[in-house]
Amino acid sequence: MPKSREVHLTAHPDGMPTPDQFKVIETEIPDPGEDQLLIRNNYMSVDPAMRPRLSNGQQPLNVAMGGGAIGTVIASRHAGFKEGDIVQHQAGFREMYLSNGKGLHIIEPGDLPVTVFMHTLGGTGFTAWGGLLVTGALQKGEQVFVSAAAGAVGSVAIQIAKIYDCYTIGSAGSDEKCAWLRDELGVDAVINYREGNLRRDLKTAAINGIDVYFENVGGEHLDAALPRMNPLGRIPVCGMISSYNNPGARSEGVTTLSNMIYNRITMRGFVVTDFQDRRDDFERDMREWLADGRMKYRETIIEGIENAGNALIGLMQGENIGKMLVKLS
């Protein structure tokens, strides 16, 4: 029987996860039975959205962690899949996956790199598209602020805003990220939130206010954005990464929410499954934007399943530009 390594969570973190909370376990994988298939994973997706699940009870201890992955079918006794198929699934953090076919999705990458299906054409891209266009109800030419704009979701969101002829403001946590946003993605105003004064810098950048704030960070970012919101502004809440690694997952205190009242601001949390009925629209848009070069991306690739835990910790500390992936050998 082939051997496979998988990543287990050994304790529910409260605060920043530590490397010892992730353990790599070797297991033996039986041959596929009837209606089963065996997948060798090629890439695992590392997402901020994984973090809350480690603490809120969704991720059980001492089993292979959930998470997005793409792999190749290496043996199949399932009528729906054949050897060589490239498949995407959410049963993530393991080298091999013995599946009954449920939750698998065959990918036909064509001319596209397969990793694109893990970001721009995958869950992160769909999240950005739906959050900005559906939840955020973006209109052409509006004023748009995206926090964590050099992240996987943020970098798609801010490029969609550019494509919609919006004035774009992006925040990021390093000069390298800011340079990418400004010089390659064409973001109109870029803020390094680890330097200067976010509140003041956002006031300067948002010269015509903010119609849509695509929220990835929370805490101080939201506190700074609310006083800048224009009447009838929208805040689609995709994530609040600044809070996930605090005790009790609490953010820094937000003190400016009363700005919502007279400006009639709407803030709404969303998850990507809210947009399932719009998937065809998303894929049509994104394939067009990738083909004509208007949608750019970067990947931060970590090698080896033994580094998956550290990849997630690194993501929480902002070590990625664009999409964070773990590549399996």
Place this chain on the structure above:
Amino acid sequence: MPKSREVHLTAHPDGMPTPDQFKVIETEIPDPGEDQLLIRNNYMSVDPAMRPRLSNGQQPLNVAMGGGAIGTVIASRHAGFKEGDIVQHQAGFREMYLSNGKGLHIIEPGDLPVTVFMHTLGGTGFTAWGGLLVTGALQKGEQVFVSAAAGAVGSVAIQIAKIYDCYTIGSAGSDEKCAWLRDELGVDAVINYREGNLRRDLKTAAINGIDVYFENVGGEHLDAALPRMNPLGRIPVCGMISSYNNPGARSEGVTTLSNMIYNRITMRGFVVTDFQDRRDDFERDMREWLADGRMKYRETIIEGIENAGNALIGLMQGENIGKMLVKLS
């Protein structure tokens, strides 16, 4: 020429207003010219929503303060109004008002006390109705939390929730207010937020979570409510009185906003003018509820224009039960 007293704001407060920031000035009122009428005000409305306008530049200094009022026409050279008409207007804090007829609304109270047009059938009632039913999209039988539930808006909102067969939780700041909510309005669970631990008490009260949180207070109240919100919950934001009298109108820090994400919560600020196209529906509902006794109210009446500033300060400190009014002699 008749003499009239009016209340001027002498400085824009930052923090709790002080009595010296309100000055009563005596002026002489000319006789009505052509197309003018003279009103003697009977009641002035004291509302939390007035407070932000004192600091945000909307209320100029050293002129009669704006605010809702009801008065009687004592002389008219305007074709639309005759002596004895009862009129409602927003040019508020003065004993007499020489008007050109703009912004005036004739009231025909019939069997109802005229003050009802300043609360349940007036702006506060319409605010509660629209915030709960339109912005909050209340459904029958939901779980509803109303903060400042013994206030003018809150007490209407929580009674509408009762009429919609909802489980109701109300917070208030004194035992007397809590007793009114529990014993006379039939609120299911009552929390005195000045005693005990709001977060813990709300968790106990919200045994089936919260579908709609009608937000009047902000800060600690919102911090406690967010973790209790059910999936697809709504938070119509009517006011955040806890912040208005802090420096910079900042609330206590809200740290639990990340609960909005997975539960896909919508928080939306609103003002009563958002619902203008529904005024007939509101008036039909409220007249029915007043007539059949399902809508109760209380009034806290302060006498004399010289006490108007203190009435507003008292409102900010929770001295009212139900609607705060100033009665003019």
